[in-house]
Amino acid sequence: MTDFQSSLHVTPIESVEQLVEGFHAGAKPRGAWRIGTEYEKLAVDSRTGRAIPFSGEGGIESILRRLAERFGWEPKEEAGRTISLKRGAVSITLEPGGQIELAGATCETLHCTRAELVSHVEELIAVGDEMGVTFVGLGIHPSSTLDQIELVPKQRYQIMAPYMERVGTLGLRMMKQTATVQANIDYADEQDAMRKVAIGMRLAPVMNAMFSNSCIVEGQPSGRMSYRGHIWTDTDNARCGLLPFAFDASAAFEHYAAWALDVPMYFVLRDGRYLRELTGRPFRHFLEHGGSGERATMDDWNLHLTTLFPEVRLKSFIEFRSTDGQRPAMVLALPALVKGLFYEPDCQAAAWDLVRTWTFDQVSAALDDASRHGLQGRLRNIGLHEMAREIGQIAVEGLRRQACLDDAGRDERVYIEPLLAHVADRRSPGQHTAERWDGEWRRDVRRLVHDAALTHDSLAPLNF
16 A cells, blocks of 8 residues: 555545545556455355354354464454454455455466465365365355345444345345455556456456356256346446446546445444444535534545445456356466456457447346356357357467466466366356256255365366
8 A cells, every 4th residue: 555545544535536546546567467366155054055154153153263273364353253364465254144255365476376275275175074064166055045144243234234125126145145256457557447447347248158157046046047147237226237437438537436426325434333324325425515423534435435346346456246156166267367358468459359349238238148148148149158269369368478387387378278168168157057957966956065065176177
């Protein structure tokens, strides 16, 4: 964090320009660019496939405490409950339904990310085996209903849950049942950032199709390859989905700030307490008029930015958010795809040339088609598998040119290979699941859990 940013955090916001300048302050020279990965997974009872609770000896909180005791994580508490862990630059946090998220360190190469991921999964397996808990790499919980999933007792979730019920029909599903993989990248300046956002928004249906992996919900076929993707369409339309201004050639930081200012707030944080009195007020109103005796600060703004859920999110870096949770072998395929596309100038230009004429309406329709049909969906009457193949080829070339080698001389293309196999087969992970569900699994959710489980065998493709 720069001194400039630090000073902003303790100073009340005086103008919208101050918010825009915060985005400018996030820019980094190319040599300082890194790649970040966030990986969520679901925890279930190994015998039944049902969600385990947060509380109790066999619950999520006990998992966190055992990880801390055995592997040197520092526990973080809220109201006396363990709700996250930290070890160096890496943290383990919880989504509202107890989904366990690894927020990895920002790495120069994916070889670093691979080592971190393997270590994390091995630690989870060690603790899970002792407790009769299985961790699964899916985009949605395959068996438990909302009532069967305990809400993690974090203050912010206690405010978000009832608000979600007022603004959409699927928000609680998003909170309690879904899991995702995200990739985070840096930008050089405003032009570079907005071009990356513009490409990412247009590629949202392609990415969702490639990684669609949430077709079984509450023990039944959902009718979609990515039901997680569908959930975002009726969670809270004020803060989710595609952003129309990103499809305009003039898109700039000020447009993202203007959109964010008009999104209703969840809360502000003061002295460790979330203030509910501001829930539902646009941030712009808080900035102009204050509230609950408080003035808006950059801390409030940065917290607000984390409560926005577009397909591509801008902070002091850029987050790609369109993909379902995955088995370990597929987790690194997303950051590999993104790094290949966006960290080699010619490849970013090629991606832009492919998508630049796609309109908001076309991409919106394709995003729905992707969630329904995965790689069998269409965009502008062209199969998403064809778009995915072209994008995959561009990313492969980008990774080849970057030539980031591991100790055995392998470059990062090795991490995208599982994804390319799905694209070549024209079937996403969800399509394979749907076929086996009605076939050899005989609609037994325990077989799905076994197939998607994080095990030592599931790590084999990453243990070169």
